[in-house]
Amino acid sequence: xxxxxxxxxxxxxxxxxxxxxxxxxxxxxxxxxxxxxxxxxxxxxxxxxxxxxxxxxxxxxxxxxxxxxxxxxxxxxxxxxxxxxxxxxxxxxxxxxxxxxxxxxxxxx
Amino acid sequence: xxxxxxxxxxxxxxxxxxxxxxxxxxxxxxxxxxxxxxxxxxxxxxxxxxxxxxxxxxxxxxxxxxxxxxxxxxxxxxxxxxxxxxxxxxxxxxxxxxxxxxxxxxxxxxxxxxxxxxxxxx
Numbered sequence: 001x002x003x004x005x006x007x008x009x010x011x012x013x014x015x016x017x018x019x020x021x022x023x024x025x026x027x028x029x030x031x032x033x034x035x036x037x038x039x040x041x042x043x044x045x046x047x048x049x050x051x052x053x054x055x056x057x058x059x060x061x062x063x064x065x066x067x068x069x070x071x072x073x074x075x076x077x078x079x080x081x082x083x084x085x086x087x088x089x090x091x092x093x094x095x096x097x098x099x100x101x102x103x104x105x106x107x108x109x
Numbered sequence: 110x111x112x113x114x115x116x117x118x119x120x121x122x123x124x125x126x127x128x129x130x131x132x133x134x135x136x137x138x139x140x141x142x143x144x145x146x147x148x149x150x151x152x153x154x155x156x157x158x159x160x161x162x163x164x165x166x167x168x169x170x171x172x173x174x175x176x177x178x179x180x181x182x183x184x185x186x187x188x189x190x191x192x193x194x195x196x197x198x199x200x201x202x203x204x205x206x207x208x209x210x211x212x213x214x215x216x217x218x219x220x221x222x223x224x225x226x227x228x229x230x231x
Contacts, residue, residue: 035217044204044224045154050217088154092215097170098156
């Protein structure tokens with residue numbers, strides 16, 4: 001199974017800052033299989049990015065995804081108060097099964 | 110609107126089984142694979158497996174093989190996840206999630222249920 005490792009575990013920033021979150025895979029994965037989710041306390045996850053770089057329906061253009069192979073990045077420009085949440089990456093592995101990263105908590109500085 | 114509505118919270122004793130339902134609305138239920146994901150308190154998301162509502166084909170995470178069963182009742186657009194031989198570390202919120210694209214399990218999840226809290230305690 002492919003292991004996804006997210007860093008940092010916690011990121012402390014202020015509104016208006018730029019956030020850069022990392023997701024590293026234990027072996028190379030197809031970009032088409034990598035997604036990012038946002039999860040606010042007490043809520044279900046929400047799809048932000050699929051195919052490593054495509055924004056899901058209704059997602060602000062402040063969210064962008066990039067990367068390939070073993071290293072993927074989620075960038076949030078100009079943080080707004082509602083962006084402070086937990087972010088998880090997800091690999092759709094087919095016959096290998098799916099895996100999630102352990103999450104990055106974006107907290108208010 | 111397009112949504113997945115899950116059954117209510119459950120409290121179970123160790124060794125018991127739990128069956129969680131997930132009812133789909135306003136989309137073609139048999140066209141989209143459904144996955145199940147759980148989240149223990151304060152922990153990350155953990156993938157459990159998927160079911161194809163069109164064929165009842167399933168794939169389960171190795172960790173849950175032999176303990177989990179995923180089924181569907183297409184007459185009521187509902188998927189079920191049953192987990193047996195419950196232990197305290199099965200205490201978690203259980204989610205169903207629909208994939209973006211038709212007729213594939215390999216895709217991001219663009220629609221989630223609200224979650225079902227399952228507590229395992231003696």
